[in-house]
Amino acid sequence: DLSDPSMKLSDDINIAIRSMETNLKFQEMRVTQLREQFTGNPA
Numbered sequence: 001d002l003s004d005p006s007m008k009l010s011d012d013i014n015i016a017i018r019s020m021e022t023n024l025k026f027q028e029m030r031v032t033q034l035r036e037q038f039t040g041n042p043a
Helices: 005-039
Strands: none
Touching: none
């Protein structure tokens, strides 16, 4: 039942977690790029 508030909350939490995971992946990529720039060798 889509009108169930707990289902809606669960969806919101799943979306939030997914977006946090995506942000973390981008941050890791960025950190790796910066590390390569500063050290001159790939991590």
